[in-house]
Amino acid sequence: MSYKKVALIGLGLIASSIFWSMKRAGMATQVSGTARSAQTRETARKIGLCDEVTDTAADAVKDADLVILCVPVGAMGSVMAEIAPHLKRGAVVSDVGSTKRSVIDAVTPHLPDGVQFVAAHPLAGTEHSGPEAGFAELFDNRWCLLTPEAEADADAVSMLADFWRALGANVDQMDPDHHDLVLAVTSHVPHLIAYTMVGVADDLHRVTDSEVINYSAAGFRDFTRIAASDPTMWRDVFLSNKEASLEILGRFTEEMFALQRAIRKGDGDHLHDFFTRTRSIRRGIIEAGQDTDAPNFGRHKT
Amino acid sequence: MSYKKVALIGLGLIASSIFWSMKRAGMATQVSGTARSAQTRETARKIGLCDEVTDTAADAVKDADLVILCVPVGAMGSVMAEIAPHLKRGAVVSDVGSTKRSVIDAVTPHLPDGVQFVAAHPLAGTEHSGPEAGFAELFDNRWCLLTPEAEADADAVSMLADFWRALGANVDQMDPDHHDLVLAVTSHVPHLIAYTMVGVADDLHRVTDSEVINYSAAGFRDFTRIAASDPTMWRDVFLSNKEASLEILGRFTEEMFALQRAIRKGDGDHLHDFFTRTRSIRRGIIEAGQDTDAPNFGRHKT
Numbered sequence: 001m002s003y004k005k006v007a008l009i010g011l012g013l014i015a016s017s018i019f020w021s022m023k024r025a026g027m028a029t030q031v032s033g034t035a036r037s038a039q040t041r042e043t044a045r046k047i048g049l050c051d052e053v054t055d056t057a058a059d060a061v062k063d064a065d066l067v068i069l070c071v072p073v074g075a076m077g078s079v080m081a082e083i084a085p086h087l088k089r090g091a092v093v094s095d096v097g098s099t100k101r102s103v104i105d106a107v108t109p110h111l112p113d114g115v116q117f118v119a120a121h122p123l124a125g126t127e128h129s130g131p132e133a134g135f136a137e138l139f140d141n142r143w144c145l146l147t148p149e150a151e152a153d154a155d156a157v158s159m160l161a162d163f164w165r166a167l168g169a170n171v172d173q174m175d176p177d178h179h180d181l182v183l184a185v186t187s188h189v190p191h192l193i194a195y196t197m198v199g200v201a202d203d204l205h206r207v208t209d210s211e212v213i214n215y216s217a218a219g220f221r222d223f224t225r226i227a228a229s230d231p232t233m234w235r236d237v238f239l240s241n242k243e244a245s246l247e248i249l250g251r252f253t254e255e256m257f258a259l260q261r262a263i264r265k266g267d268g269d270h271l272h273d274f275f276t277r278t279r280s281i282r283r284g285i286i287e288a289g290q291d292t293d294a295p296n297f298g299r300h301k302t
Numbered sequence: 303m304s305y306k307k308v309a310l311i312g313l314g315l316i317a318s319s320i321f322w323s324m325k326r327a328g329m330a331t332q333v334s335g336t337a338r339s340a341q342t343r344e345t346a347r348k349i350g351l352c353d354e355v356t357d358t359a360a361d362a363v364k365d366a367d368l369v370i371l372c373v374p375v376g377a378m379g380s381v382m383a384e385i386a387p388h389l390k391r392g393a394v395v396s397d398v399g400s401t402k403r404s405v406i407d408a409v410t411p412h413l414p415d416g417v418q419f420v421a422a423h424p425l426a427g428t429e430h431s432g433p434e435a436g437f438a439e440l441f442d443n444r445w446c447l448l449t450p451e452a453e454a455d456a457d458a459v460s461m462l463a464d465f466w467r468a469l470g471a472n473v474d475q476m477d478p479d480h481h482d483l484v485l486a487v488t489s490h491v492p493h494l495i496a497y498t499m500v501g502v503a504d505d506l507h508r509v510t511d512s513e514v515i516n517y518s519a520a521g522f523r524d525f526t527r528i529a530a531s532d533p534t535m536w537r538d539v540f541l542s543n544k545e546a547s548l549e550i551l552g553r554f555t556e557e558m559f560a561l562q563r564a565i566r567k568g569d570g571d572h573l574h575d576f577f578t579r580t581r582s583i584r585r586g587i588i589e590a591g592q593d594t595d596a597p598n599f600g601r602h603k604t
Binding site: 074123127143145172181182183185186187189190192193195196197198199200201202203204206207209211212213214215216220222223224225226227228229231232234235236238239242245246248249251252253255256259260262263264266268271272274275276277278279281282283284 | 376425429445447474483484485487488489491492494495497498499500501502503504505506508509511513514515516517518522524525526527528529530531533534536537538540541544547548550551553554555557558561562564565566568570573574576577578579580581583584585586
């Protein structure tokens, strides 16, 4: 069994990748989509994104079996309020937000009777955003974490899991609060740090822009890629995952001050021990197949 | 005109890439090499790294026109002292260290009459180290920064620049102290931050190792790649570029505290403005050709 109609609310990188990935999978599902901006809707129509692009979210969700909210985390509540009266009885609403507790708290008060919400977070992205940024392979071998609440219908959860598997993703389930902590460590705080470091480079007038750009070795270049992600999305992530972000930032600061002190004191053993320990995590990630250890990683030939 | 014999002291990632790149370029130059560890020398002999692998640095540098010190920054001074009595008159000594002021200060007191030192730093590397990690393409389209002192012989500098160009690199010249500041921003501090964040993840017992590994989204995964670099090399980098590293770390901490405060206060405008500003640096790096904006950057198909 699968969905007859899927509605995508918001047409950025993730929604457009969902659409192309559904087409790649050969799903017969009818896909409607909408976006707040008229320009985005026009672009979507021009590039054939979605079988139907509607001007309103109310029209998009009409008769849909699955509605996926693909808007910034801060907009989830108001979008849910807008579509609620137009949802089909028996429909499932899901999302793709990077934080889960705040989305659940924003969305569930607006849920009509007979409609379920199953929160989800595909761990995939690029530095690009917008309707033209999507591609069918985005979710291949990436995780999609479902964070249903205890009372969620098992069939609805299992059907959504099948949907994400069909898009190429691996699926796992997790408690929403635990999800937010794990992602603060593995994604949110690393992004904040990358943004910060890029800002430092931009401020440093003793170093020219062209030097920062030309001589950006691997470390900084990776940071700029991370720091090029969508500003609105990341603003909402930090506002809505405040507690876990601040906890991890506090731990980060402690560790960094310890290393800073070792540099100031010339304590080479402390530095060497620390650098040796962190290497093993990297090995684990390669073994888990989440990355490659090709020696020219990230260096495509032209 | 080119070198008749080149000696590589230390046989890790950079030295082995220099050798394979020289072979790719079809240079007729004789290449001798040596390493402190007997095991490294044995591996080098086994894989055909260098035309001749000698047991001592003294033997390796015999009759060499160019000697490249490819050892950790902290070992440059003692290696230079060891080879000094065996250098040919007219030879040029260079290096590949990530910091330049400390290397110049460590090496030049040992220079015999008639031998010149021209410091260099190829901005290239991978997360791998050791004699088997090298490959001929490592320096292609990467920068090699030469930081000769004012009294350096122009012909010696220009010949070394030609050598690096033949290996595929772009060559530029820079004052050694300025080099150390630029690299602190674009490489050294980003590496320290990445190491720190990976250490935080490792310490956080409320998150399991497998979660950190499985769900490492782009941000953290990039950090682990950076943090997998050679611990000895990085220890020496921070000990020998202490002043610039501490200055940049201080600026980083200031910026991060401002963002942390914005998160705590829920100041979305501050976050959004900051995240928008950093995006432009990324665009500059792509335009400068130091990276690719392919949407599946870093995600090789298997």
